[in-house]
Amino acid sequence: MALLEETSHVQAKPANKAEISKLWKIAGILLLITLVEFVFAFTLPEHWKLMKISIFVGLTFVKAFYIVSEFMHLKHETKLLVWSIALPLIFVVWMVIALVYEGEAISSVR
Amino acid sequence: MASSAIAEKSGKNLWDGGASPMKASYGKLMMWFFLLSDAFTFSGLLITYGLLRSSHPAYRGAHADFVPSQEYWPIPEKIFDAVPFLHGVSIPLAFVGLMTFILIMSSVTMVLAVEAGHRMDKKNVMKWMLWTIIGGFAFLGCQAWEWSHFITGSGKEGWGIDLNGDGILQAGVDFFGANLAMNEYGPQLFADLFFFITGFHGTHVLSGVVLNVIVFYQASVGTFERRGHYEMVEKVGLYWHFVDLVWVFVFTFFYLI
Known part of the structure; x- marks a missing residue:
């Protein structure tokens, strides 16, 4: 109980709505890119091998950029x-x- | 914060201590450089996959008639097409797609926990950490299923290794599934790389879940409130996002291409 009394005075600041909605937007982008990858995997013809590989690698780097820059906050360091x-x-x-x-x-x- | 105030007051130069290089705390900086080294490790594994795959012949026949053989590298979407509870139904890559979804969602809940930590909002830190832990366990459960299916084998008509040596597959004498000595799905190295790369990633997920549980516990007993900041959530968060990042690459290079 002593522990509770000690910490109960900490007041949480109100939620940063802009930041939170930005984070959900990035999550939406990541899921959308993954969905696009699936669509390309099954709609593009088999013999477009190099084209498919370039698209997948490109989209992977877009996803990696969002994760590292925003989720891991590197862009703001x-x-x-x-x-x-x-x-x-x-x-x-x-x-x-x-x-x-x-x-x-x-x-x-x- | 107290230490930086002292450094300013005494007017000492930058090398006398008390200042944070690159404006990041010691723990966060070290986590970044650990993750860089870990990125090299995973790069090594994925590049090994690239080297061995490009040194094996590719499958040249019609896509629809694909049957695995030791002679050529398999098409991943033909191998990973099983979904739990739907035995014998071929839905290529659906299950790894679900795993990707789970991991991305748990990355979002992690970053929401970090945001709550910045505001000293203990209740929300606990809520989002708990969701992250649940996501981690869900991913590990999926991977356990994926492995057990890979090891047990497809059971598909015309697949499997003929142990009789006469080229005719018969019940009881043919081998399905994969281990470190035999592989139904193609060259032995394909199975070895599957076990090593997804296994190494899964180990990272497991240790991430353990760290998340520890941080959840510490948040709930008020450790971070007494410390005055929730930086530990950020550090563990960096690790967790990295695990998600690695999966994005494993997903592309192992399953998609």
């Missing part, structure tokens, strides 16, 4: 923090290109 996180990921881009290329080379000599 200092520039230095944003770049400290974003720049090292260049290595991943390089490695994807290098190793998928390498994989195709392996497949050609198999």
Whole structure:
């Protein structure tokens, strides 16, 4: 009970309506993009392989951008923090290109 | 806050301590750099998938006639087409779509808990943390089903591995499902990567749920009110959003492409 008395004076501030509706809007965008991915997966013809892959990867990066910038709040951090996180990921881009290329080379000599 | 006030008053220079680099607290900064390293780990796994997939021949036949074989990499939507309670009905990717929905929703409830924490609103922090925990358990339950179905096998006509060696599938002598030594769905590496990548992500979800439960408990007993801030909700929130982020990539690169 002592604990309750100690903390009961903390007064919650009123809800930030603009912020909350923005968060729900972003959730709606994320779900919509996922839905669009499903539609593309089943309506675009099978032989448009490269086209489909580019669309899916592009939409994935749109979703990732929303999650990282708004949900994880990175967009509102200092520039230095944003770049400290974003720049090292260049290595991943390089490695994807290098190793998928390498994989195709392996497949050609198999 | 008290420490930054002291630093200003004494007029010490930036390197004497008391200031937060990049205007982020120590805990949040370290969480960010941990997540960066974790992103490299998951990148390594997904790039391995890309390398091994591109080094295997792709399926060249008609899409409708697809039957898995050790000779070529499978089409994911042909493999992941089962839904609980609808045995034998083929609804490609519907179940992973549901899992994606669950995880995105639990990410929203997490960020709403963070927002409530900024306002010192204990009741709403608890409410949204509880929804996040429920979402986490729902996702883990889905993954358990997904795994058990993958391991047990499709039971589809013409699928399975012929253990007799005569090319004719017979009841009792053919193998369905997958493990680390045999794989009904295609090359062995496909099953190994499925277990490793979704398993590693699932482990992250599980530890995220554990952290969420701890934070929920601490919020409910008033730990953060006495501390004067709900920063722990933000830190655990960063981790939880990262888990959601990884799933977005796993969903695309493992299931969609």
